[in-house]
Amino acid sequence: MEVSLTAGAIGKIMSGEVTKEIDMMPVLQVTEVRQIKSQQEPVRERFRMLVSDGTQLHQGMLGADLNHLVKSGTLQAGSIVRLTKFLCNVIKDRRIVIIMQVDVITTKADIIGHPVLGGKTNDQRVADSSNKSNATGFEQQGRSEPIASCQINNTETGRSNAAISPEVGHRQGFGAGSSVPTSTPSTWAYNNTETGRSNATISSEVGQRQGFSAGSSVPASAPSTRAYNTPETGRSNAAFSPEVGQRQGFGAGSSVPASVPSTRAYNNPSAGQGVPRQDHARDPPTSYPPRQPAYQPQIPPPMYANRGPMARNEAPPRIIPINALSPYSGRWTIKARVTNKAGLRQYSNPRGEGKVFSFDLLDADGGEIRVTCFNAVADQFFDQIVVGNVYLISRGSLRPAQKNFNHLPNDYEIMLDNASTIKQCYEEDAVIPRHQFHFRIIGDIESMENNSIIDVIGIVSSISATVVIMRKNGTETQKRSLQLKDMSGRSVEVTMWGDFCNAEGQRLQNLCDSGGFPVLAVKAGRISEFNGKAVSTIGSSQLFIDPDFVEAQKLKDWFEREGKSVPCISISREFTGSGRVDVRKTISQIKDEKLGTSEKPDWITVSATIIYTKFDNFCYTACPIMNGDRPCSKKVTSNGDGTWTCEKCDKSVDECDYRYILQLQIQDHTDLTWVTAFQEAGEDIMGMSAKELYHVKYVSEEEEKFESIIRNVAFTKYIFKLKVKEETFSDEQRVKATVVKVDKVNYSSDTRTILDAMDKLRNIDATSLPIKPEGSNYSAEAVNTSIRSSGTRDPSSVDRRDFGLHAHQSGQYGNQYSSGSGAHGGGATSCNVCGNSGHVSANCPSANEPQGQYMGNSYRGTSGSYGGGGPPRQHVGSY
């Protein structure tokens, strides 16, 4: 049936004459019906339509109640309807027609007339800069007609085109306006009610904008700046979810001539709508659902008609990798995880005081950069930043990195200011690793420069106790060192300073004491030259114990398989003088651990008793000539006439010096050995100078006195500091020990040390230590022979592998050693002697000696390898 449309109705609607059905119930034709799907909750379908009165078109939103009409096909393009209930509101200068009830007069009909979309959104049009419009035919209308301002404002949002919600900040670069010549009316900011973004919305924050510039290159820009924002999502073509950062280049703009400049403000956080409704763009006239679902709070947008190219300075996606940052980047955003956060530090410099805090970031591409904040900004962000979380950061400034303090592999560092923003990302971010390391092999460290910063990972083979060191500026600090081994077969000393000693250091110590070999990863350690190469911690170092990396796992596997027994060459040489920590050992360990056999001598301390002194040659004639501040001391030969000649000084002297060269046999509860004591130690032991003793024996020949002196010496217990070194004597290798220092035993502190050792022993996990029953037979025998003569009985002290730093090799032996000793520590109950469990060797029914417990251990490791150890070892030679 032929129906005539209410002519001029649209015009009246546009002009405001007609706003509701009471004014008029126009008969209009629906020229287009489009569905808008919102992708965020709630998922609703809305339809928008273009209605025509024969000459003009207007956007209308179909009330949800009427959706069924469309779905059933009753209402479709071409349908003629009478609006029985509708509303036309002006929201922010835009008119939106909401159709709540219609009478469908005709479902199918041809389009009547050539209606065009009139009206431009008033302020949206950003000065049209001569953009060529895309032939939408609008242009014509567009600009000039007042009516043409299609501002279809969404009732709900009332946000008009230019609404911009900065918050969400994903705005579409609206700018469309800027260069959209065509801009015809279409500056539809269709803001989604929710988002209310209009063309010009720009959200600067996140900076992910669609390149809106849609404008920029879209000449055609069909006005479509449609901000078609779907009601809920407000996503319109260019919806984007910035976070994800995938924006569709929406830019529809970018080069879609058809363009829909779509500067739509899309702000759909969730939207990310994929397909910009470019199709709309194609038919400009029709589509603009200028609805603006009220989404975001209205923020007066910088009204830009979203047409034309907007000067966008970055290409989408907005999140750029850290490695691409430069001071010329313009507005950038990075998404990265915090790997390290330094504390809030106060400082004062000539310019005044302030506080600063910095943190390090790592992003998905592996780029790292440090971020620094000062004063107020520091306060602002300090609490917000948590290590391990992922943040989106933008609007900071870049400056060259200070290589002195910043050891990250980036030439720049970020400085944040008041305008910067940090936003936390809560979503799944497994792409961004937690930490990034560039591990170096210990073998490479030797060739690296001092003071360079590296990351290293290895197995902790030994760790020593914390010592307090005085620094140059007078303050005291704590220092703790450990040996780290890795697959290169090299080990290096790692020194921890300050707080690391107590925190990680103690934890490592506990792990080691209980028999474990933890993996330690060091990030940002400095290489130093101190007796070879060593690695030290610095302020920004980080230590990770038994970390969850692939490398850690590989190391552990290697260690299990071979690392334990592979001799590790230390690139950190032994400390020679000061700084040497007292390495307490038992005499049996000298053999067991092959002390002294490496290139350098081993310095150890033992607590033992002198059991025999060789007095045949207790001193020698020495050259007294001073060589600097020490006497030459070389042996002088007698010239027969009472004078003495020194070969080294090549001089002759009348009086020679007598210097001690005492051969002593010392013994502790584990073993006995011969040592040599020279002058200083000799004097301490004997209680008189060599010269005096010489007199007593040879000059005055007071035999009794001499003998009583000797007797007094025997069975005196001291703490001996020994230097153990293997020397070659006419084709024979002998391990010789020299007494460097003799100290009286301080029972109190000694006892404490031993009690500590007992405690540690108790904590050993017995099951992890293998038992070697075959060794036990030896132990019983050996024990018997050596103990009988022992005059003293020390409480069992378990000297396991590490009492401080010691020869690298002892690490491995120590392990064997401790494996034996641990077996019958406090907790473990497997008998050393007979190999059965349930009792310790002391209780062992088969043991003859109750002390077999500890002794047995000591022989375990020897396995008869020490046949020629020197006089005291004959019994060992038996096996």
Added chain:
Amino acid sequence: MDTSSPSAFVNGALLRRYIGQKVRTVIQVIGSDTGSVVGKSTDDLQIVVRGSSPPNPLTTYLEVIGIAESDNSIRAETWTNFGNSFDPQNFNELCKLANGEFKHMFI
């Protein structure tokens, strides 16, 4: 060395286990009277030692060997001055170990 009547190492808390038996301990002298000495054990409990001949003068630390009469008194047979410097903590640990983990090594 006469090992016919071995004495157990005790501190204040362990004394009660050996009532009527021979014990030995080291106390820090707090006060003395004729025939008795009051002291503090290495675990800070009070112990009274009665006996005929305490040494004179008494040093700070005193070892007594005797029969435990109650949970805080001993009838001493042997008194030995242990001097003024002594580490009570170590002794305490010794008592604990000697009566606990390593009891088999002692009497």
